Amino acid sequence: xxxxxxxxxxxxxxxxxxxxxxxxxxxxxxxxxxxxxxxxxxxxxxxxxxxxxxxxxxxxxxxxxxxxxxxxxxxxxxxxxxxxxxxxxxxxxxxxxxxxxxxxxxxxxxxxxxxxxxxxxxxxxxxxxxxxxxxxxxxxxxxxxxxxxxxxxxxxxxxxxxxxxxxxxxxxxxxxxxxxxxxxxxxxxxxxxxxxxxxxxxxxxxxxxxxxxxxxxxxxxxxxxxxxxxxxxxxxxxxxxxxxxxxxxxxxxxxxxxxxxxxxxxxxxxxx
Amino acid sequence: xxxxxxxxxxxxxxxxxxxxxxxxxxxxxxxxxxxxxxxxxxxxxxxxxxxxxxxxxxxxxxxxx
Numbered sequence: 001x002x003x004x005x006x007x008x009x010x011x012x013x014x015x016x017x018x019x020x021x022x023x024x025x026x027x028x029x030x031x032x033x034x035x036x037x038x039x040x041x042x043x044x045x046x047x048x049x050x051x052x053x054x055x056x057x058x059x060x061x062x063x064x065x066x067x068x069x070x071x072x073x074x075x076x077x078x079x080x081x082x083x084x085x086x087x088x089x090x091x092x093x094x095x096x097x098x099x100x101x102x103x104x105x106x107x108x109x110x111x112x113x114x115x116x117x118x119x120x121x122x123x124x125x126x127x128x129x130x131x132x133x134x135x136x137x138x139x140x141x142x143x144x145x146x147x148x149x150x151x152x153x154x155x156x157x158x159x160x161x162x163x164x165x166x167x168x169x170x171x172x173x174x175x176x177x178x179x180x181x182x183x184x185x186x187x188x189x190x191x192x193x194x195x196x197x198x199x200x201x202x203x204x205x206x207x208x209x210x211x212x213x214x215x216x217x218x219x220x221x222x223x224x225x226x227x228x229x230x231x232x233x234x235x236x237x238x239x240x241x242x243x244x245x246x247x248x249x250x251x252x253x254x255x256x257x258x259x260x261x262x263x264x265x266x267x268x269x270x271x272x
Numbered sequence: 273x274x275x276x277x278x279x280x281x282x283x284x285x286x287x288x289x290x291x292x293x294x295x296x297x298x299x300x301x302x303x304x305x306x307x308x309x310x311x312x313x314x315x316x317x318x319x320x321x322x323x324x325x326x327x328x329x330x331x332x333x334x335x336x337x
Contacts, residue, residue, distance in 0.1 A: 008327070017325065022325055023325065024324070025324075174323070213287060215292070219291075
């Protein structure tokens with residue numbers, strides 16, 4: 001098994017993320033998952049959108065694509081359909097995936113195209129200065145919501161499940177030992193896989209909401225994240241403020257690029 | 273052989289490794305970079321490397337006894 005650092009563009013380090021930002025932990029988990037599966041570096045493509053999280057593609061030594069805001073999944077769909085042999089991993093953030101790219105996200109899941117979407121959820125638009133995203137929890141403060149957010153946040157896992165994704169998992173930056181396994185299973189799944197990785201943003205989100213520094217935010221994650229089976233046993237009032245982690249959903253459905261190859265055969269009039 | 277490999281040029285002083293070290297081996301220096309205060313008591317559990325967001329610390333593989 002290769003060392004995970006062999007998958008980094010080490011000449012680009014140190015990275016631009018703020019001190020204590022959990023994106024580095026999630027990026028390391030992706031590299032560890034790839035090392036675990038021993039994927040060919042020339043047959044793995046990393047596609048990212050715009051945002052703090054999406055800078056990760058620049059630090060990873062694969063064929064990488066840093067695309068338009070919210071449009072990582074459409075670009076990745078194109079890559080996958082042009083060459084279905086490739087392993088395509090999408091790195092996206094909460095704003096990128098569920099706000100600007102929300103439509104692309106649900107339709108990617110609906111098609112069940114073989115992409116592995118790693119959603120770095122830091123609950124805020126960090127890069128642009130801390131605006132509220134669709135995953136900012138109700139009543140939390142942001143620069144665009146100085147008195148607290150009024151809206152309810154999305155649950156991206158439930159959203160993907162309803163849209164038809166075939167593998168859904170959730171992990172956190174605190175549970176960094178588990179995260180590579182969750183991502184590796186997502187890469188192995190032939191179909192649309194979503195891994196929501198909850199990561200601390202101590203500068204734009206934590207500081208404004210008095211959640212403390214990065215270690216304090218990680219400790220908070222360790223208290224509020226509960227493994228799925230244990231979460232199911234909690235009474236509804238105990239579930240308040242907690243969320244399940246682990247593999248949340250698995251199902252089977254025809255993979256899009258495979259189904260599409262049958263369309264190509266039919267169009268060519270082939271009797272296969 | 274040193275138990276910890278620290279690359280201070282990558283360290284941003286976020287304090288994550290210092291907080292999660294069970295043996296209190298690490299600390300931040302006056303410039304806000306990590307250093308090993310007490311490397312002898314390091315048990316090489318890997319908690320620091322696991323959660324370092326800046327790839328600044330590596331735990332050397334345990335030497336065979």
